[in-house]
Amino acid sequence: MGRVDILMDHSTHENEPLAALVTGTRALEMSMTARKVKVLDGNEAAASVAFRLSEVVAIYPITPSSPMGEFADMWAAAGRTNIWGSVPEVVEMQSEGGAAGAVHGSLTAGALTTSFTASQGLLLMLPNMLKIAGELLPCCLHVAARAVATHALSIFGDHSDVMAVRSSGFAQLVSTDVQEAHDLAAVAHAATLAARVPILHVFDGFRTSLELQRIELLSDDDLRALVDERLVQQHRERGLTPERPVLRGTAQNPDVFFQAREAGAPYHAALSGHLREALDTLAERTGRRHELVSYAGHSQAEQVLVAMGSGAVTASETARRLAEQGRKVGVITLRLFRPFPMQDLVAALPASTRQITVLDRTKEPGAAGEPLYQDVVCALSEADAAALPSAGRPDVYGARYGLGSKEFTPGMVAGLFDELCREAPRRHATVGIVDDVSGSSIDYEPSLDVLPAGTRGAVFFGLGSDGTVGANKNSIKILGELTDLSVQGYFVYDSKKAGAMTVSHLRFGKQPIRAPYLVALADFVGVHQLAFLDRHDVLARAADGATLLLNAPYAADELWSHLPQEAQQEILDRRLVLWVVDADMVASEQGLGGRINTVMQTCFFALAELVPVEEALKAIKDAITKSYGKRGELIVARNHAAVDAARAGLERVTLPASADSPRHRPPAVPSNAPDFVQAVTGLMLAGRGDELPVSAFAPDGTWPTGTSRFEKRNIAASIPIWDAEVCVQCNQCALVCPHAAIRTLAYEPAALADAPADFPTTACRIGGLEQASFSVQVAPEDCTGCSLCVNVCPAKDRSNPRHKAIDMQPHAQHVAKEAERFAFFDGLTGLLPEGVPDARTSQLRRPLFEFSGACAGCGETPYIKLATQLFGERMLIANATGCSSIFGGNLPTTPYTTGPDGRGPAWANSLFEDNAEFGLGMRLAEDQAAAQARALVTRLADDIGLELAVSLCEPEGAELEQRRQQIEQLRQRLAGMQGDDARRLERLAEHLSARSIWLIGGDGWAYDIGYGGLDHVLASHRDVNVLVLDTEVYSNTGGQASKATPLGAAAKYATAGKSTAKKDLGLEAMSYGHVYVARVAFGAKPNQTVTAMREAEAHRGPSLIIAYSPCVAHGYDLSHNVEQQRLIVSSGVWPLYRFDPARARKGLPPLQLDSPAPRTPVKAFMANETRFRMVERLDPQRYARLQRRAQEDVHRRHALYEQLSRMTVPEVGTAAQLATGMSAAAPATRPVKPEPETAS
């Protein structure tokens, strides 16, 4: 038997041509057909089919499935039709639960309906999925499978979501790559109509949803051939109609429910047959055959893996390669998980199989094994002996891999086979991690390569904003669509929104590329920001002899001396061919700012020589024209010029013989960082988090705060530098800074004795602090360079007004000195004036939220920072999932921090939808603990001392310090006391100091998905403070419309411009009467913001602060966000007010308007933001109507607020007053005090 003969692709395809078996099928088939070929990712591949086969699409954003909804919305807005010639109805709902409900209803009424989701979203759909399946409604939902949040949130891919809904009654069809995501989407839509069983079409989040591959597109005719029109008609006819009325959704009693539940069983049993029919039709039309269960590897394999999803591709390719080397191994790929294909699985096993490892991409704690493992065990135990392999019933093992997008590589696959060959393989193992706690992990040799010879890999390290990823997507499309090369593109992002590093992994080859894992060793490495050489070991991904392209502001003959010694050594050791280009200069000269994408892309094509250079450059220019030409001519012209200029700027560097740089790569974190930061955070920052063993982590997901200060990112090109002479000490710079990177402080002059030389200081001019010294200080390594502080600074040099009290200056020139100054400044003890803080004096307080990964110019973070300055030492924060939970809690570093005494905000994120309830729970626990503590104080009063006991049971004053001293006194006295009560009180004593509970989240949470819970919590009278960071879109997932999106604004899922007005959340909350409500905009009236926060916190009941938060999704340069806030307030679009129930009790109108009547036209505000201009550009007449309505709304709302602000609350119990309602003319004589329903 020849070498090839032992290899099998499908157990049922032994007679196929050898070529197909050796190379896989796709390349051959592609040459046989002349179908439309396109490079796209899994999301677009699936959505393209789903859209064309649906009449109703209900959507809701969640990573990584959001783009499917975006495509659907965009296509519908552009008038694209389904295969029946109608434009599908695309509707965004308030949650995935809502989307599932709409899907259910639409199906019930007979429309072809789909949705897209992932992770928690899928879980929210579960109740409706059970209904849809129970009612045999044909439906296909597309899932980019993602981890479900457990000890932590993960946006990345695994199968824990789809496994969590495996009991729903939906079939589960699992695609392994982008082509399958396209093809099996169509198969699923076709088969569900035939079977009447709904189907979950699953592909791996990120790995498949985001991977770019060249695929053959299914035409509308292909889809028509797959979908039987009679079945469509039958589905319609089953739809509810008063013409033939029936009833669905009965309530059944013990006599019949069980039987009726079993009645649908034959439909599930028949599903796989319908799937096979659709697969056959697909194969006939396209030549592409996908099997529900397939096998790859040695025909006499003894060790076999079973896997689903993209991991099965890696496993299969590895098994093929090992089989070529004579290893008797193989892999079974399951594309159908529900109904579980028991017989197909058994039939696909080679007769020689002795051992099986079932791979699960999920963890089910406490189970006998993970879901797929259990099913395989069950299938084999139920199989007839005759159907089993001749070697007997194989021994089955389980292994978990790839959770949260952990890499799964050929080396791991080989390791799994090796494990099976050990004397006593682990029954339930893990692979890809080091489990030094439970010992589950298997060892493997990481370097195994199974790619076809001639496959070339390229890795590019870019900055998010420099366009590297966009350029690489472009390169992949150029090569994939214009040449016959196989291509693959995959992109990895870090967790920051400003200054994020992106890593692009590209592969090119003549053979099909089936490698859903990162490029480990590349033939080409592009480092698009020189600073990365200092921060990461980027050269570790360079293969020996690879080409290395650096973007650096140095000529070829001066570059070498600017590299750290470690990089020099690696370049020499790996014999890299080094090229340099000053892309920033070239791009800047062509008017492209920091967008170096075109320059670097040109250099890549010039050096990589994948296609003749001249052809490549023409293709780049054509692609530029295609991308930008339709929008305008400026960008095209500039990018074309950049292509020409790039080549001229490319220089080869002659390498010296030795690495002689005196400069070394700095450590990831400073040497004074705490142990945990050194050991764990530091490794993660260096990009080596994969190396951390299980024991490095707290088993409950707890993480230390205050670690962002150890990550010195140095991402700003310029930073603010202070001139003490010009400064007026208004402290607005510190107030608006989104990253707490510029600070103000009053301090004892004596402290300056230890100051670094030339430390800038001046006499404090703030009332009550005249004896103090004052400084403004930048944290130069943490500033993002957004320049918001400089724009807001009102202090100008009288002789040279261009010079302000702070000016942006080059980072490189100032960083060393300013870092030294910041270190000193940070250690100073601040002085505060007497009295309540205002906007100015609040900024003398230490921010306990600093250096987050939020966008430069973020409009959310200043509010959070301010809250921590006011209440940080007593804050408990419940944070809804969204931008604020990502920049608040996304590792590796944490921005919430502590003051010198170790106190600071404690923070937790539960979910997106439940944050109000989550925060309320914190309140309940706190109230319970405080009540217990007070009861114990009362019980022990005699021993504690009556005076102290009475004080401790009284409400706490505004100042924390006094209560802390009392608690300390209490602890001292308790220490000398005996008994359980004393010990319990010791533990509970801290709760005698009131906790400030903050419920923070975005508008997606407060207006939409979490609204029901928020409303309930506001209704509860409990003392919680709700801070809604209103960006008017779902910012975190990329700007989808929420009910906070204003009239006339374009947002994703509302591409044509939102046609309904923004919900008035504040007015709804006011309707309760007992809720403190404020609407604020820190840039427009900072003192009002501070006052609102103080009043909200002081209010002993629920408070709601709705905070205007400028966002990159609004489409303008956020360094102007303060001006824009002033405009939105003066136009009346965002009125400022405070509604304080306490005022009602004093006979005053509870509502105070803090901004004047609208005095600038709404259009002046709208004209500055792309989100509105886009709508105007696309349809000026419609926009004019929307704008007119927006203006009318402003006037109507102002009139309403104006009236409300003059109303007092009438005396309760006077029938006449109740009958006439509120009256401005007759203020209440007796305040109405809302009493808590439950004593706290």
Add this chain to the structure above:
Amino acid sequence: MTRPDLSTRWLGLELSSPVVCGAGPVARDPELARALADAGVSAFVTDSLFEERILREEGGVMYHYESHADCDAEATSYQPLRDDLRFGPEEHLAAVQALVKAVPVPVVASLNGVTPGGWLRYGRLLQDVGASAIELNVYDLPDDPRVTADQIEARLLAMVRELADDLTIPVSVKLTAFHTSLPNLALRLVQAGAVGVVLFNRLFEPDIDPEELEAARALTPSRPDELRLRLRWLAVLSGQGGVDLAASGGVHDSTGATKAIMAGAHVVQMVSAVLRGGPASVRSLLDGLSSWMEEKGYDNLAQLRGCMDVTRCPDPDVYSRANYMDVLHSWHGNLHSFPGDSA
């Protein structure tokens, strides 16, 4: 007695009255424009198509979009960028087209640029959407000490030549009052293909806010006394002949219009007064002009136009000598008969 004939011919267009609505925001409000036409406005000049503005928006939007795209694992972008989104002149062209449809009188499209270049093709696009003429508005602020007056004029002439060669509709040029030799420039503009000139462009004159230490962009409405600068140069160019003249800046009422026409204007362009007074101001102006002409015995505008230009006014020195000389030296009496001269 028949009312005087107020019709006029400007840029080859037969107009029912000498009142033209000048370049400004009125063109964006077809409803107001219709009302103004009913009141007697005989032509409209649109607001300017600014090449610079189109390019800035295109550059700005794409920059903001792209610098946040592909940065984050959760959001590939933050705005829906539809394929059919364009940043070209279409929006402006649609507005011009809407105005052309809305009013029964000619629409002159204003085109603003600085240097010769590809943008001049916008002139053709404006012609295609129905503009009856182009008013080229050149905003070439000479703040570069290396650039000579000749170079500035050469650039202007090149632009006019290129436009006039390309278009079938007439081209008029809106000039600033700061050219060294206006009569010579006007002559050369006509040679380059211009049919008319508009006197004068009111430049954005920045203001200074001494409190905030800021320079502020400011465009204040014109005042009637601004007309006097126009009168002089209308009178000079009218005497020179060969070019259609429009007065722009300072015409607020029938008296102003009368003076401008007497100085040689074929039409008067009004913006500030129209914005302030609406259609009523136009009616009032035309009624006033008509009544005055009737009272003074003028049958038509042709009789009035240019009657006070340098060739016909009783004392042309008033235009040709600097005003202060006359005022300062008025005590000398008649310059041609100094005291002591022999009689």
